Amino acid sequence: MSPARRAAAGLARWPRYYRSELRIAFGRPRNLLMLAALAGAPVFFGIVLKVNTPEPGAGGPSGAGEFIGQVAENGVFLSLLAIYALLTVLLPLAVAVVSGDSVAGEAGMGTLRTMLTVPAGRLRLVATKYATIVTFSLAACLIVAGMGLLMGVILFPVGRVTLLSGDTVPLADGLGRLALIVGYVAAGLASLGAIGLALSTFTQHPIAVMAATLVVVIISEILDAISQVGAIHPYLPTHFWFSFDALLRTPIAWPQILHGLASFAAYAVIFAGAALVRIRRADVTC
Amino acid sequence: MTVAARAAAGDAPPADEAAAGEHAISTEGLTKRFRGGQLAVDHIGLAVPRGSVYGFLGPNGSGKTTTIRMLLGLVHPTEGSLRLLGADLRDGLDPVLPKVGALVEGPAYYPFLSGWQNLARLDAADRSADPRTARSRIDHALDQVGLLAAADKRYRAYSLGMKQRLGIAAALLRPRELMVLDEPTNGLDPQGTREIRALIRHIAADGTTVFVSSHLLAEVEQICTHVGVMSQGRLAFQGTLALLRSRGEPRIGIRTAQPAAAAGVLARLGLADIDADGTRVTARLGGQAPEHVNAELVRSGVPVSGLETIRPSLEDLFVELTGEGFDVTG
Numbered sequence A: 001m002s003p004a005r006r007a008a009a010g011l012a013r014w015p016r017y018y019r020s021e022l023r024i025a026f027g028r029p030r031n032l033l034m035l036a037a038l039a040g041a042p043v044f045f046g047i048v049l050k051v052n053t054p055e056p057g058a059g060g061p062s063g064a065g066e067f068i069g070q071v072a073e074n075g076v077f078l079s080l081l082a083i084y085a086l087l088t089v090l091l092p093l094a095v096a097v098v099s100g101d102s103v104a105g106e107a108g109m110g111t112l113r114t115m116l117t118v119p120a121g122r123l124r125l126v127a128t129k130y131a132t133i134v135t136f137s138l139a140a141c142l143i144v145a146g147m148g149l150l151m152g153v154i155l156f157p158v159g160r161v162t163l164l165s166g167d168t169v170p171l172a173d174g175l176g177r178l179a180l181i182v183g184y185v186a187a188g189l190a191s192l193g194a195i196g197l198a199l200s201t202f203t204q205h206p207i208a209v210m211a212a213t214l215v216v217v218i219i220s221e222i223l224d225a226i227s228q229v230g231a232i233h234p235y236l237p238t239h240f241w242f243s244f245d246a247l248l249r250t251p252i253a254w255p256q257i258l259h260g261l262a263s264f265a266a267y268a269v270i271f272a273g274a275a276l277v278r279i280r281r282a283d284v285t286c
Numbered sequence B: 001m002t003v004a005a006r007a008a009a010g011d012a013p014p015a016d017e018a019a020a021g022e023h024a025i026s027t028e029g030l031t032k033r034f035r036g037g038q039l040a041v042d043h044i045g046l047a048v049p050r051g052s053v054y055g056f057l058g059p060n061g062s063g064k065t066t067t068i069r070m071l072l073g074l075v076h077p078t079e080g081s082l083r084l085l086g087a088d089l090r091d092g093l094d095p096v097l098p099k100v101g102a103l104v105e106g107p108a109y110y111p112f113l114s115g116w117q118n119l120a121r122l123d124a125a126d127r128s129a130d131p132r133t134a135r136s137r138i139d140h141a142l143d144q145v146g147l148l149a150a151a152d153k154r155y156r157a158y159s160l161g162m163k164q165r166l167g168i169a170a171a172l173l174r175p176r177e178l179m180v181l182d183e184p185t186n187g188l189d190p191q192g193t194r195e196i197r198a199l200i201r202h203i204a205a206d207g208t209t210v211f212v213s214s215h216l217l218a219e220v221e222q223i224c225t226h227v228g229v230m231s232q233g234r235l236a237f238q239g240t241l242a243l244l245r246s247r248g249e250p251r252i253g254i255r256t257a258q259p260a261a262a263a264g265v266l267a268r269l270g271l272a273d274i275d276a277d278g279t280r281v282t283a284r285l286g287g288q289a290p291e292h293v294n295a296e297l298v299r300s301g302v303p304v305s306g307l308e309t310i311r312p313s314l315e316d317l318f319v320e321l322t323g324e325g326f327d328v329t330g
């Protein structure tokens, strides 16, 4: 087969490979447990807030507080609250775990050599792994937002949405903004996934990758909170993660959103690129 | 296609192709030095004829697995060249790897998937595999290794023998031109070893070239047409099994009541390496015919009560080549 024909066949049959990778990521008992925990968190938040309803505006002026005060008036905010609360540790953890599995996990089990002799193709394998990580990130965000919305509808009244800027928009508009937020947060997590993927090509210990990826998140969040190092804040991987509040104002602060997306894209390109370079050169000896 | 037509079509030079046609695997000066300095494979020139069953032998640590990893593109050689089914390593092996069934350093699969699901996953990653025939091919591969009944069992629950057989089933997912099996009988009981051997014989009967490594000569001796013997990263011998056997120089062994006299006769006949031990005298035969030696002994009045020609066993030859017993961990 000529290289061009092979490339065409590879592309045509890529969805089958991708689906089989998804089945692993989403079928693995440990990952299912993780997704269940992500789904359970909004339920827990909803019940707590239902039993112990805060006064409007009681949660404080910013961050999760902005949402806590609004949940009792509008269940849609339970979804936002859940995303906000889980974005600090649990959502990044899910992405870190899947990144650890991606290459390091396969190397540790020895399945990497089996896949490469199929041959899956080194670059194709890593690209497919990254597609799986991105899909998993999006699914995790959708689960959190979806369960938040479901519990919000069940436990609280739902109607026109009062934005952070004080304006009120129709429910459909509010839900549209929620969808954009899910996409934005998933993009942020996907950029973290690229860092995890790159780390994953250097070891055969998935736990080490998971831990290192989480350390990246935590250090970035700590540095981001120290005003003395403000000069580096825009370059931190997590700096723009929480900027999605721009989507809850009128008018939407698009520059802020685009700046965030540009940062995510830069991290994704650099680290996914590093992963590809590394896998090309690596000796697979395990 | 004629040479002219081939040239017009811009194909590879025919000389190259002819050479590739003879050998499923050929390497020149293939070398791997690991980071840290360990010289695992030291300038080896493999020549594995198409259609052969090539036993790749050597004690543990002699470089077999590292060589196999290089043959499959898993490890980058430090030096040397390599051709696999006519493809040059420098151009990438992925185009020919679908024609190669491989089992490297024992089977490795997802423990929480069944045997069937594990094979389906491998097949899904193969861009040249037809998804429409996947089901029947997986069933057939499992059937060939006798695992069809355990197809839906989780890999975790497989016995060592079943795991090893699943590894071979993966290599059988598609018709192959070459099978590269790294210690396929490792850890199996004699019954399991026999089964794998029968399977390899069956695969080879279809004309598939089989390259099989082992640290146990006895396990592959019966099925190989060719052998390569590794010793400390070097290829100490390569050739047909018959050639290896013929390398062992025959000795003559004489049982006699007068060993000193017998040794004298042998020395007069020009036999070297004479060794007298009690009533038994042995010597390297060289080019002499044993019956001629016997006649000379009788003529000189040496009473001969027994005479034999001794050929060293393959095992002896291996010990000689590798400098150690075959089971020794190196």
Ligand SMILES: Nc1ncnc2c1ncn2[C@@H]1O[C@H](COP(=O)(O)OP(=O)(O)O)[C@@H](O)[C@H]1O
Pocket (backbone or CB within 6 Å): A285, B034, B035, B036, B038, B039, B040, B058, B059, B060, B061, B062, B063, B064, B065, B066, B067
């Ligand atoms: N990744 C590695 N790094 C350094 N040395 C290695 C590595 N893999 C194998 N070796 C060394 O290379 C030599 C050959 O090993 P191997 O090819 O596994 O031998 P065999 O398969 O014949 O038992 C051994 O001395 C081993 O320790």
Ligand SMILES: [Mg+2]
Pocket (backbone or CB within 6 Å): B061, B064, B065, B066, B105, B183
């Ligand atoms: Mg080995």
